[in-house]
Every structure is written in structure tokens, then in C-alpha cells.
Amino acid sequence: MPLYQPPTGKPSPFLLGTFSEECLGAAAAASKSGVASNVFPSTNLALFFPITLTETRTFTGVIWENGASVAGNVNAAIYDTTGAALTGATIGSVAQAGTTISQKKAFAAPVVVPPGKYFLAFSSSDGTATFARSSLGGAFLRVAGVRQLANFFALTASAAAWVGATNGFLPAVYLYEPSWL
Amino acid sequence: MPLTLPILSSENVSVGTQHSFPYDLQGLGVGQPATATWPAANLGIFIPLYIRAPFVAQQIEWVNGTIVGPPSMEVALYNEAGTSKLATSGVVTQAGSGVPQAVTITGGIILGRGRYWMGMVLGNNTSGIMRFTGAAAVADLQKFIGNSETALGGTALPSTITFASAAQAYIPLMGLSGLSLAV
Numbered sequence: 002m003p004l005y006q007p008p009t010g011k012p013s014p015f016l017l018g019t020f021s022e023e024c025l026g027a028a029a030a031a032s033k034s035g036v037a038s039n040v041f042p043s044t045n046l047a048l049f050f051p052i053t054l055t056e057t058r059t060f061t062g063v064i065w066e067n068g069a070s071v072a073g074n075v076n077a078a079i080y081d082t083t084g085a086a087l088t089g090a091t092i093g094s095v096a097q098a099g100t101t102i103s104q105k106k107a108f109a110a111p112v113v114v115p116p117g118k119y120f121l122a123f124s125s126s127d128g129t130a131t132f133a134r135s136s137l138g139g140a141f142l143r144v145a146g147v148r149q150l151a152n153f154f155a156l157t158a159s160a161a162a163w164v165g166a167t168n169g170f171l172p173a174v175y176l177y178e179p180s181w182l
Numbered sequence: 183m184p185l186t187l188p189i190l191s192s193e194n195v196s197v198g199t200q201h202s203f204p205y206d207l208q209g210l211g212v213g214q215p216a217t218a219t220w221p222a223a224n225l226g227i228f229i230p231l232y233i234r235a236p237f238v239a240q241q242i243e244w245v246n247g248t249i250v251g252p253p254s255m256e257v258a259l260y261n262e263a264g265t266s267k268l269a270t271s272g273v274v275t276q277a278g279s280g281v282p283q284a285v286t287i288t289g290g291i292i293l294g295r296g297r298y299w300m301g302m303v304l305g306n307n308t309s310g311i312m313r314f315t316g317a318a319a320v321a322d323l324q325k326f327i328g329n330s331e332t333a334l335g336g337t338a339l340p341s342t343i344t345f346a347s348a349a350q351a352y353i354p355l356m357g358l359s360g361l362s363l364a365v
Contacts, residue, residue: 011232179328
């Protein structure tokens with residue numbers, strides 16, 4: 002009879018995002034690039050950040066950190082590794098509001114996500130909008146697995162046309178579980 | 183055949199170690215931890231702790247800042263749901279400016295891999311704890327860590343956590359030790 006070997010490794014956290022160990026946190030730490038307000042790379046560009054879940058989690062929504070000025074709208078969603086959007090895992094178009102402060106938006110209903118690899122997508126409708134971000138270099142983010150897709154603000158069902166990232170923009174964007182956040 | 187479980191080799195499970203969220207802290211722009219006065223008397227601050235493998239905790243520990251008072255305080259460990267206080271320092275007097283303070287967990291406690299919460303409360307807002315805080319560009323770091331805050335009305339932590347959004351960008355340096363050595 003096989004023996005039960007309990008899992009090890011860090012449990013998926015209550016908030017999982019771009020600077021988490023489960024995403025690009027180690028890369029950001031290695032780059033020592035710091036975090037500062039900067040403009041989004043281009044209007045309607047969608048960025049896709051690879052994340053790993055080790056347990057089933059139920060996410061309430063998405064939180065991000067706005068920069069020194071706001072403009073346009075923000076969208077965020079979860080995609081699988083084929084570029085298919087997870088059902089219900091999108092915040093929709095949200096007017097960016099509040100400078101140098103976090104902003105969050107819940108999904109229409111909490112989304113249950115099984116263990117596996119996914120992408121956390123983030124987009125802005127305005128290339129003058131600013132966000133708190135680290136700058137890691139496009140090549141670095143590309144080899145770290147970040148994808149991008151132009152003119153994809155709406156974050157619709159399929160991002161299969163995505164390509165490797167060409168810019169080094171790593172914003173503070175997180176999925177969150179606690180409804181009281 | 184005996185079952186062999188992996189046991190953490192690290193002697194310390196604390197904020198800033200691999201068992202918390204070190205990459206998040208780094209990415210969100212924190213600097214070196216520094217002393218800062220407790221935000222409000224009798225305010226309870228609760229932060230997540232992520233234990234990677236079975237661990238036997240022998241002490242609860244934290245790092246004091248500049249002590250004024252000294253106040254009474256409590257530090258405790260809770261389960262993932264915040265419904266059970268698993269280990270506590272009890273209400274003690276803050277002691278030792280600028281150095282760690284630890285309380286033995288009688289008999290130790292075996293903790294499985296999982297998600298937990300650590301809570302701290304101080305009885306005044308003039309005494310200090312060593313803490314992480316965010317960079318200027320991330321004014322509300324605590325939102326990305328998942329801090330919870332509650333006005334407790336006293337220096338005893340509750341038996342269960344009433345989770346509520348945190349306003350303070352204050353990540354206390356606290357955790358658990360697998361050793362019973364003096365800090």
C-alpha cells in the first residue's frame with residue numbers, strides 16, 4: 002500500500018499577485034528594481050502574468066495600486082495556459098480612481114480556481130494612466146513567462162494570439178480571497 | 183514501514199522569512215524594518231503566516247522597538263479561519279528596547295503545513311515595535327499582505343478574530359521559533 006506523503010511547500014496565500022513567490026516575486030527581488038509610479042506601456046495593451054496555485058482557492062476579486070495620476074479604465078481577469086478566460090473571473094471595465102492608493106474590484110461572484118498554472122491579466126484603456134510598478138526589462142519578463150496582447154483591453158474569451166512580453170512593466174496587481182479586505 | 187514526515191529544518195517561522203511573504207515585501211518596496219510607535223492603543227493587528235511543512239513551535243517571539251511605558255501586550259497564533267487561538271504569549275509587559283522578546287509555548291505545539299494568522303496588540307500608542315512599512319509608491323502595503331485590524335478595547339487578543347480591513351501600513355516583526363533557546 003503506498004504511503005501517504007503530505008504536500009510541502011508554501012500554501013497558496015490569501016492574496017496572490019505579481020510580487021508573490023507564486024508569480025514573479027523572485028524575479029522582482031533579483032532585479033532589485035524597486036517600485037514607483039509610472040505610465041502604463043500603451044493604450045489597451047493587456048499583460049498576462051504567470052501564477053501558480055498549489056491548492057484550490059476561491060478568489061473574491063482583484064486589487065491593484067494606482068500611481069500618481071489616474072486616467073481611463075482598468076480591467077483584470079484570469080486565464081488558463083491556453084489563453085482561455087476562466088468563467089466569471091473578470092472584473093470588467095472599471096474607472097481608475099484614487100492616486101497613490103490601492104483600488105479593488107470584486108468579481109460578480111467569488112471564483113473557485115483549482116490547483117494549476119494560470120495567467121493574471123491586467124489592462125488599461127489609457128496609456129497615460131499610472132500604476133505602481135517595478136521595471137524589470139522586457140527580455141527579463143519575457144523569459145519569466147509574461148505574455149502580452151495589443152488592443153485587448155476588453156479581456157475577452159480567448160487570448161490565444163498573445164505573444165511574449167516586450168516591455169518590462171510589472172505592476173502591483175493581486176487576486177484576493179478575503180471579502181473583508 | 184514507518185511513515186517519515188518532512189519537518190521544517192528552519193528554526194524560525196516569522197515575518198520576513200520564507201514562511202511569510204518576503205518576495206511580496208521586497209516587490210512592494212519595503213526597506214529595512216524599523217521601530218515605529220504602535221498605531222493606536224489596544225489596536226489588534228493580524229497578519230498571515232504560511233507554514234511550508236510540519237513544524238514544532240517552541241516560542242512566540244517579536245522584536246521590540248523603542249519602549250515607552252512599558253505597555254501590556256499580547257502576541258498569539260490563530261488557525262486559518264481565525265476561530266481558534268492556538269498559542270499565545272499571554273498578556274505580558276513589553277520588555278527590552280530594540281531587542282527580541284520571546285515567550286515559551288508550554289510543551290510546544292505541532293503545526294501542520296498551512297495558513298495561519300498571527301496577532302499583536304499593545305496597550306499604548308507611544309511604545310514601538312520593529313515593523314516593515316511600504317514604499318511611497320505603495321501607501322497601503324497592508325492591503326496586499328492581507329492585514330486585518332480590530333479595535334479591541336484592551337490588551338488581550340480575542341479568542342477569535344473579527345476580520346476587518348486594515349488602515350495601517352504596519353507589518354510587525356513577529357513569529358514562531360522552533361528552538362527554546364533565549365533570543
